[in-house]
Amino acid sequence: MEHRVYADNAATTKLSSRALNAMMPYLTDNFGNASSIYTEGGAARKAVDQARETMAQCLHIKNPSELYFLSGGSEADNWAIKGAAELSLKKGKNHIISTKFEHHAVLHTLEYLEKHGYEVTLLDVHEDGLVRPEEFEAAIRENTGLATIMFANNEIGTIQPIQELSAIAKKHGVLFHTDAVQAVGTIPVNVEELGVDMLSLSGHKFHGPKGVGALYLRKGIRLPNLVHGGAQERGYRAGTENTAGIVGMAEALKESCEVMEERNIRLARLRDKLIDSLLTIDRSRINGDRVHRLPGNVNVCFHGVEGEALLLSLDLKGVAASSGSACTSGSLDPSHVLLAIGLPHEVAHGSVRLTFSTETTEEDVDYIISVLPPIIERLRAMSPLWERIIAQDNT
Amino acid sequence: MAYSEKVMDHFANPRNVGEMEDADGIGEVGNSKCGDIMKMYIKVKDDVITDVSFKTFGCGAAIATSSMATELVKGHTIPEALQLTNKAVMEALDGLPPVKVHCSVLAEQAIKAAVSDYYQKQGIDPKTVVGEIPEPIECHLED
Numbered sequence: 071m072e073h074r075v076y077a078d079n080a081a082t083t084k085l086s087s088r089a090l091n092a093m094m095p096y097l098t099d100n101f102g103n104a105s106s107i108y109t110e111g112g113a114a115r116k117a118v119d120q121a122r123e124t125m126a127q128c129l130h131i132k133n134p135s136e137l138y139f140l141s142g143g144s145e146a147d148n149w150a151i152k153g154a155a156e157l158s159l160k161k162g163k164n165h166i167i168s169t170k171f172e173h174h175a176v177l178h179t180l181e182y183l184e185k186h187g188y189e190v191t192l193l194d195v196h197e198d199g200l201v202r203p204e205e206f207e208a209a210i211r212e213n214t215g216l217a218t219i220m221f222a223n224n225e226i227g228t229i230q231p232i233q234e235l236s237a238i239a240k241k242h243g244v245l246f247h248t249d250a251v252q253a254v255g256t257i258p259v260n261v262e263e264l265g266v267d268m269l270s271l272s273g274h275k276f277h278g279p280k281g282v283g284a285l286y287l288r289k290g291i292r293l294p295n296l297v298h299g300g301a302q303e304r305g306y307r308a309g310t311e312n313t314a315g316i317v318g319m320a321e322a323l324k325e326s327c328e329v330m331e332e333r334n335i336r337l338a339r340l341r342d343k344l345i346d347s348l349l350t351i352d353r354s355r356i357n358g359d360r361v362h363r364l365p366g367n368v369n370v371c372f373h374g375v376e377g378e379a380l381l382l383s384l385d386l387k388g389v390a391a392s393s394g395s396a397c398t399s400g401s402l403d404p405s406h407v408l409l410a411i412g413l414p415h416e417v418a419h420g421s422v423r424l425t426f427s428t429e430t431t432e433e434d435v436d437y438i439i440s441v442l443p444p445i446i447e448r449l450r451a452m453s454p455l456w457e458r459i460i461a462q463d464n465t
Numbered sequence: 466m467a468y469s470e471k472v473m474d475h476f477a478n479p480r481n482v483g484e485m486e487d488a489d490g491i492g493e494v495g496n497s498k499c500g501d502i503m504k505m506y507i508k509v510k511d512d513v514i515t516d517v518s519f520k521t522f523g524c525g526a527a528i529a530t531s532s533m534a535t536e537l538v539k540g541h542t543i544p545e546a547l548q549l550t551n552k553a554v555m556e557a558l559d560g561l562p563p564v565k566v567h568c569s570v571l572a573e574q575a576i577k578a579a580v581s582d583y584y585q586k587q588g589i590d591p592k593t594v595v596g597e598i599p600e601p602i603e604c605h606l607e608d
């Protein structure tokens with residue numbers, strides 16, 4: 071049988087069997103509508119309420135009613151940012167601060183707002199992929215109403231000092247949102263300690279089902295309704311609840327929180343082993359700070375090699391990974407994240423991202439270590455760019 | 466995006482890959498900023514391309530189209546090689562995803578660039594035979 075290693079867990083994760091089992095009743099016998107008053111409806115209502123409590127507990131959210139269920143990370147980001155922008159405008163504030171390397175769910179939302187008269191400042195993330203709190207504070211103006219800064223970057227895995235940033239925002243009366251889609255279920259997230267006003271999360275990044283997520287919205291912040299209709303999610307987001315999805319997401323988060331500490335020690339060791347090994351390859355570089363980094367994230371560039379060719383080669387060897395090359399980003403340019411940390415285009419084209427989960431084993435990592443170097447060698451042997459790099463070096 | 470079996474075959478087992486030491490003509494197109502560079506080498510005898518090889522930095526389609534283009538001109542006369550179109554390269558590969566069409570254009574241009582270089586080395590103005598080779602296309606021009 072072909073050996074498959076799934077190393078693209080930042081893209082999505084496999085549904086855990088615990089989550090699936092928790093979901094099954096709501097896909098079968100307990101099909102009732104949570105808004106109905108009879109027995110079947112009651113069971114669904116209870117399940118949704120319980121899920122909210124479970125998740126609030128995992129995330130240290132005082133009041134479970136501050137957690138709103140919706141369809142995923144993109145929807146949570148859109149609601150938080152557009153909603154808070156609208157709120158701020160009522161106070162005459164039309165300036166928003168974010169960073170250059172946010173997910174497109176944030177960046178494209180900000181572009182939309184710019185077209186509608188908002189001003190946006192995107193903070194530099196420097197070579198290490200980290201926001202500097204003092205630069206954030208310096209960017210705050212009289213008319214700044216909102217800041218949105220991601221918790222952990224989806225490509226290079228760097229973790230931002232959210233607690234410090236949100237304290238600065240608070241001091242200046244600026245609403246603070248964080249896209250924590252890559253952080254929740256992956257590293258400890260304590261909403262109370264973080265002091266954020268809004269936080270986005272998505273179920274499928276931590277072994278829950280796809281198409282379900284949540285926004286933490288601090289009590290007292292009255293965002294405009296996201297979906298007009300029924301009274302679901304306190305009227306903010308109408309539509310019959312995705313009971314099974316919500317239950318599965320909550321179960322997956324609970325499981326992630328239970329195993330997190332031990333798992334992260336293990337994954338950080340595997341991550342460091344893989345990074346150290348890949349960095350022994352000639353003209354390779356690690357992207358993003360090595361210390362403030364998600365435990366399962368490896369992102370490396372190899373000069374003279376193009377990322378898509380690298381991914382196809384890995385796939386032929388049974389390894390699923392991703393890249394920030396233009397060919398895989400579906401646009402004209404390589405990943406905006408890699409450009410934001412200052413990589414030249416030709417280097418950014420040669421990136422590979424390998425991301426682990428609880429299912430990743432040492433054998434998987436050893437297998438990657440055994441198949442990747444020969445692939446680089448093969449692609450470089452046929453690369454005129456590599457030939458040029460070597461020639462330049464020898465002169 | 467999915468590649469045809471032919472594309473994957475030419476990617477995994479590229480034909481005529483590698484540098485040619487005693488090439489009569491060498492052509493290079495594309496640029497590293499856009500993420501693809503193709504370099505073609507030809508050996509010519511009595512107006513016939515007796516040998517051809519390539520080196521490519523680029524995505525799977527860039528490697529596969531280079532490989533296929535060398536197959537399509539090998540053993541053919543120069544006038545025949547100059548007739549090679551990107552469409553012919555694509556068809557021979559059972560098609561390319563729309564965003565990869567530019568790779569086949571680069572492959573066509575790489576062959577023309579190698580022939581140009583050959584004429585140049587022969588002291589013949591290539592423009593009279595090959596015509597103008599268009600400026601390298603924009604990064605990832607989508608047809």
Ligand SMILES: Cc1ncc(COP(=O)(O)O)c(C=O)c1O
Nearest residue numbers: 142143144173175224251252272
């Ligand atoms: C940082 C970040 N934000 C937002 C999203 C979007 O989440 P979803 O796919 O649930 O809409 C993702 C995942 O792709 C992500 O990594």
